[in-house]
Structure formats: C-alpha cells, structure tokens
Amino acid sequence: xxxxxxxxxxxxxxxxxxxxxxxxxxxxxxxxxxxxxxxxxxxxxxxxxxxxxxxxxxxxxxxxxxxxxxxxxxxxxxxxxxxxxxxxxxxxxxxxxxxxxxxxxxxxxxxxxxxxxxxxxxxxxxxxxxxxxxxxxxxx
Amino acid sequence: xxxxxxxxxxxxxxxxxxxxxxxxxxxxxxxxxxxxxxxxxxxxxxxxxxxxxxxxxxxxxxxxxxxxxxxxxxxxxxxxxxxxxxxxxxxxxxxxxxxxxxxxxxxxxxxxxxxxxxxxxxxxxxxxxxxxxxxxxxxx
DNA sequence: TTTGAAAATTGGCCTAA
DNA sequence: TTAGGCCAATTTTCAAA
Numbered sequence: 001x002x003x004x005x006x007x008x009x010x011x012x013x014x015x016x017x018x019x020x021x022x023x024x025x026x027x028x029x030x031x032x033x034x035x036x037x038x039x040x041x042x043x044x045x046x047x048x049x050x051x052x053x054x055x056x057x058x059x060x061x062x063x064x065x066x067x068x069x070x071x072x073x074x075x076x077x078x079x080x081x082x083x084x085x086x087x088x089x090x091x092x093x094x095x096x097x098x099x100x101x102x103x104x105x106x107x108x109x110x111x112x113x114x115x116x117x118x119x120x121x122x123x124x125x126x127x128x129x130x131x132x133x134x135x136x137x138x139x140x
Numbered sequence: 141x142x143x144x145x146x147x148x149x150x151x152x153x154x155x156x157x158x159x160x161x162x163x164x165x166x167x168x169x170x171x172x173x174x175x176x177x178x179x180x181x182x183x184x185x186x187x188x189x190x191x192x193x194x195x196x197x198x199x200x201x202x203x204x205x206x207x208x209x210x211x212x213x214x215x216x217x218x219x220x221x222x223x224x225x226x227x228x229x230x231x232x233x234x235x236x237x238x239x240x241x242x243x244x245x246x247x248x249x250x251x252x253x254x255x256x257x258x259x260x261x262x263x264x265x266x267x268x269x270x271x272x273x274x275x276x277x278x279x280x
Numbered sequence: 281t282t283t284g285a286a287a288a289t290t291g292g293c294c295t296a297a
Numbered sequence: 298t299t300a301g302g303c304c305a306a307t308t309t310t311c312a313a314a
Contacts, residue, residue: 001199006199009194009199012192013192013194014191016157016190016192017156017157017190019287020288020289021287021288021289022288030301030302030303032300032301032302032303033300033301033302036300037300046198047192047193047194047195048194048195049154049155049156049192050155050156050191050193051154051155051190051191051192052149052153052190053187053189053191054187054188055186055187055188058141059141059146059149059186060141066206066233066235083279083280084279084280091280092279093275093277093278093279094275094277095273095275096276097271097272097274098271098273099273102206131238132237133235133236133239134235134237135233136235136236137234138232138233139220139221139223139224139234140229140230140231140232159289159308159309159310160309160310161308161310162309170282171309171310172281172282172311173281175310175311
C-alpha cells in the first residue's frame with residue numbers, strides 16, 4: 001500500500017469498472033503496472049470485491065432502515081450471526097455507541113419492514129430491543 | 141425494472157466487474173441484451189455507479205465511525221451539505237431515529253478521528269451534538 | 281439478434297533496480 | 298526479489314445492420 005496504490009483505489013472507488021488502461025493513462029504509468037497492483041491488492045484482501053451502487057427506491061425498496069439491536073451480552077454473537085442469514089439484512093456491523101449491533105435492512109415499504117422485523121428477525125432468541133432508523137435521503 | 145433486470149443487478153451487486161458475456165451465459169440470453177439493459181438502468185439512475193469494496197483497516201483506516209449529528213431545525217440542511225464537503229466523511233444520510241443526520245467517517249486512528257470531529261467538522265455552524273459509534277467488525 | 285472491428289484483459293517472459 | 302515493461306492470445310465491449 002503506497003501512494004500509487006491509494007490513487008488506483010481512489011479511481012476504482014469512484015468507478016469500479018474503469019478499465020486499467022484508462023487508470024494507467026491518468027496516472028501516467030503502464031497498464032501492466034496498474035493490473036499487477038490491483039491483483040496484489042485483491043490477493044492481500046485490501047480489495048474485497050466490486051459492486052454496483054443501486055438507487056434503492058428505483059429498485060422498489062422504498063424503505064431502507066439502519067437498525068440497531070440490543071442483546072444480552074451472552075447472546076450478542078449468536079444474534080449477530082443469525083442476522084447475517086436474512087436476505088433482507090444487507091449489512092451487519094458490531095459497533096460501539098448506542099447499539100452493539102447495527103444493520104441495514106431493505107424493504108419495499110413500511111409494512112414489509114415491519115413484517116421483517118417482527119415476524120422474521122423478531123424470532124431470533126436473545127434480542128432485547130430493536131431500533132430502526134429509516135434513511136430519508138442519501139446526500140453522499 | 142423487471143425480473144431479468146433484478147437478476148442482472150444481483151450478479152452485479154455480487155461482482156460489479158463481472159463481464160456482461162458471463163452474466164448473459166448464466167441468464168441464458170445474449171450479451172447485447174444484458175448490456176442494453178444495464179445501459180438503460182444506468183440512464184434511469186437505477187444503477188448509480190460502480191465501486192470497489194475495500195478493507196478499510198488494510199488501507200490504513202483503522203477507525204471507521206458511524207457518526208450522528210444533532211442540529212437546530214433551521215441549520216439542519218446547511219450542516220448536512222457542509223458535511224458532504226469533507227473528504228474524510230464518506231457517506232451522509234438524513235434519517236429518522238436518534239439523529240437526523242448520519243455519516244460515516246474514515247480515520248487512520250482515534251487521534252485523527254478526534255481531530256476531524258473537533259477541529260474540522262466541529263467548526264460547522266449549527267451542530268449541537270456529535271455522536272460517533274466506532275465500527276468494530278463488519279460481519280456482512 | 282447477429283456480426284465484426286476496436287478495446288481491454290490475461291498470461292508469460294523479460295529486464296532492471 | 299519485486300516492480301514494471303513488452304508481446305501475443307483471448308475475451309469483452311460496442312455500434313451497426
């Protein structure tokens with residue numbers, strides 16, 4: 001991870017499909033240099049993968065909720081692992097702050113979010129409190 | 141946005157660099173069909189862009205904090221817009237829940253996070269409270 | 281949807297630091 | 298040993314019919 005690697009990552013963060021040839025041109029280096037650095041970062045795990053950024057409302061997911069979970073200390077890890085298994089739960093973090101477990105849940109509407117939280121996730125043993133915060137707008 | 145578009149998005153969410161030819165093969169359709177659908181989704185804004193998923197600690201960012209901000213109602217929008225201008229602030233949302241503004245801030249260590257919050261962001265007019273929650277581990 | 285040309289990727293092999 | 302350069306084969310992209 002040197003300055004050049006960082007610059008390559010900057011380009012890929014902005015446009016993950018940008019061809020290596022173009023990155024090379026902008027960095028005034030060769031395509032093979034860029035390619036070999038990217039491959040190395042992939043192998044080292046600096047680059048975990050590539051993805052597409054979607055507009056959730058346009059995909060039909062009108063309700064995206066950052067949802068915190070409180071648990072008993074002894075259930076903490078199992079709850080986090082169970083949460084990962086739900087398709088609707090797109091991200092799972094452990095975190096300091098108000099809630100030890102933070103998630104991001106996608107739902108078509110409020111009704112569906114409510115069903116996911118109460119009927120599906122709610123069945124996980126050990127959850128003491130659920131705190132959903134609906135994202136209104138992503139500015140950045 | 142039909143079933144086929146959704147399947148294409150599923151593939152691209154998992155691997156944003158997956159060639160259209162491969163997606164076409166798995167969906168048993170033609171490459172041009174896939175490409176035209178993707179282009180349409182890009183134009184419609186369903187696809188907002190592509191990105192690389194990085195391992196922040198391996199990049200040298202050892203402290204990633206989901207940070208909430210409280211403001212006076214009249215300063216809410218200007219604070220959110222100012223936050224967007226900081227390079228260290230990678231994401232900005234408006235949200236229901238405990239804090240109207242939620243951000244994600246990347247820092248090399250706790251010292252840097254503290255500097256960002258107090259010396260840089262702290263200067264924004266209208267912020268009443270800052271609530272950083274450091275991400276410990278991303279499970280999904 | 282098919283087709284063909286242009287561009288990008290991939291792998292191997294080489295040199296230099 | 299490691300990063301980068303070069304070349305050739307393959308694959309992917311892209312626009313026109």
